[in-house]
Amino acid sequence: MTHATSHALSCAFEQILARHCGCEEPLSEAVPARLADGVKKIADIYTGGGEPCTAFKDPALRTAYAAYYLPCNAIKLFPILAELERCRPLLGRGGRLRVLDLGCGPGTLIVGLLDFCLQQCRQAPLAFDITAIDRDSGNCRSARELIQSYCAAAPGAPSVASLHILTGDVHGLAMPGSAAGFDLILAGNLINELEAGRIADCARRIAALLKPDGMLVLLEPGTLPSFKSLLLFRDELPRHAMRLLAPCMQPGTCPLRHSPDAWCHEKLFWSPPGLVRLIDERTGFSKHKGVKFSYLVASRNAPPAGAGAGADHWRVVSYVIRNKGEERLYVCNGRERRLLRRLVRIRSQASADFSDAGRGDTVIVSGAEPRTDFFDIGSDAVFRKIS
Numbered sequence: 001m002t003h004a005t006s007h008a009l010s011c012a013f014e015q016i017l018a019r020h021c022g023c024e025e026p027l028s029e030a031v032p033a034r035l036a037d038g039v040k041k042i043a044d045i046y047t048g049g050g051e052p053c054t055a056f057k058d059p060a061l062r063t064a065y066a067a068y069y070l071p072c073n074a075i076k077l078f079p080i081l082a083e084l085e086r087c088r089p090l091l092g093r094g095g096r097l098r099v100l101d102l103g104c105g106p107g108t109l110i111v112g113l114l115d116f117c118l119q120q121c122r123q124a125p126l127a128f129d130i131t132a133i134d135r136d137s138g139n140c141r142s143a144r145e146l147i148q149s150y151c152a153a154a155p156g157a158p159s160v161a162s163l164h165i166l167t168g169d170v171h172g173l174a175m176p177g178s179a180a181g182f183d184l185i186l187a188g189n190l191i192n193e194l195e196a197g198r199i200a201d202c203a204r205r206i207a208a209l210l211k212p213d214g215m216l217v218l219l220e221p222g223t224l225p226s227f228k229s230l231l232l233f234r235d236e237l238p239r240h241a242m243r244l245l246a247p248c249m250q251p252g253t254c255p256l257r258h259s260p261d262a263w264c265h266e267k268l269f270w271s272p273p274g275l276v277r278l279i280d281e282r283t284g285f286s287k288h289k290g291v292k293f294s295y296l297v298a299s300r301n302a303p304p305a306g307a308g309a310g311a312d313h314w315r316v317v318s319y320v321i322r323n324k325g326e327e328r329l330y331v332c333n334g335r336e337r338r339l340l341r342r343l344v345r346i347r348s349q350a351s352a353d354f355s356d357a358g359r360g361d362t363v364i365v366s367g368a369e370p371r372t373d374f375f376d377i378g379s380d381a382v383f384r385k386i387s
């Protein structure tokens with residue numbers, strides 16, 4: 001996944017969402033001010049330890065969520081799906097796919113998925129059978145309206161052959177005996193809302209719902225507490241014969257498992273919709289500059305350890321830290337995290353990618369020399385981006 005490319009939702013998505021939120025042009029000053037007020041209240045609920053479900057009980061807050069957090073979360077799917085499509089095409093194969101979205105909110109990840117396909121999977125005709133579930137009936141209504149509006153108004157949108165939006169609890173998920181399972185299961189910003197003691201149960205239910213070659217994508221806010229929740233889920237994967245595909249390149253214990261202050265997260269730079277900018281201007285928030293998130297992609301039939309990404313495959317997990325005469329960055333493969341250093345006087349083409357590497361890039365690293373507290377990328381070492 002590279003985050004250097006700027007991702008954007010389609011113009012159709014922006015227009016449909018604006019209409020859905022009652023923000024059609026010409027926009028009076030009162031509309032962004034009202035939405036900004038709602039966004040601040042939602043942020044206060046989430047950061048102040050309030051009960052998250054209160055954010056969705058009030059229709060005004062639900063609209064503010066859809067105008068602001070929905071596009072900020074939907075776009076996070078893009079680099080993840082783009083990397084998946086390069087390595088293990090699912091959407092690009094075309095055909096009919098069964099998709100399940102858990103904790104769907106106002107339809108965030110389903111519309112994100114449709115918009116990704118609209119923009120990037122035009123070569124093979126796709127049809128989706130969609131099931132989405134949320135415990136909040138207002139969110140379910142809103143999700144249905146948005147998905148239907150998107151399908152009706154976005155020219156070239158993939159076809160939605162069936163749409164089932166269910167009000168219910170993910171802890172009640174069960175696979176009917178005869179059902180075939182899902183090709184793709186999504187859950188956005190859900191795991192951190194579950195009680196820690198119930199995450200294992202959720203993992204078990206999800207694994208039972210996935211087709212043998214199905215894919216699971218979990219997205220979480222890029223915060224330390226939500227990363228810890230994601231780790232609890234990650235621990236459950238081997239119990240259900242599920243294997244990590246990303247961001248980790250190798251199975252093993254996460255090196256940040258016990259870290260009190262570092263956590264694995266990405267920052268995606270994007271072209272935000274106008275409404276997000278207007279709300280940022282009024283709240284002082286900065287989602288227009290980039291959105292943080294943690295994520296996990298797993299599959300039932302990923303290659304076994306060692307047969308997938310080579311031992312020299314790593315993911316960049318920091319910015320390039322520039323000091324006098326040298327640059328440093330962290331890479332991780334899922335079980336080991338390394339600090340790499342490259343002196344700026346090194347001119348070798350084999351490691352020329354070092355200077356402009358970005359969080360999320362996958363890279364091949366070989367020949368790095370171990371030093372006391374870092375690995376040195378000398379003139380003979382290789383540091384090459386593969387995405």
Ligand SMILES: C[S@@+](CC[C@H](N)C(=O)[O-])C[C@H]1O[C@@H](n2cnc3c(N)ncnc32)[C@H](O)[C@@H]1O
Nearest residue numbers: 073103104105108134135136169170188189193
């Ligand atoms: C932060 S919102 C995320 C919405 C959407 N997935 C997104 O990424 O924008 C979390 C959603 O999960 C739902 N949720 C939380 N716990 C749930 C549970 N146990 N069962 C079903 N839905 C749940 C909430 O109602 C809410 O809509």
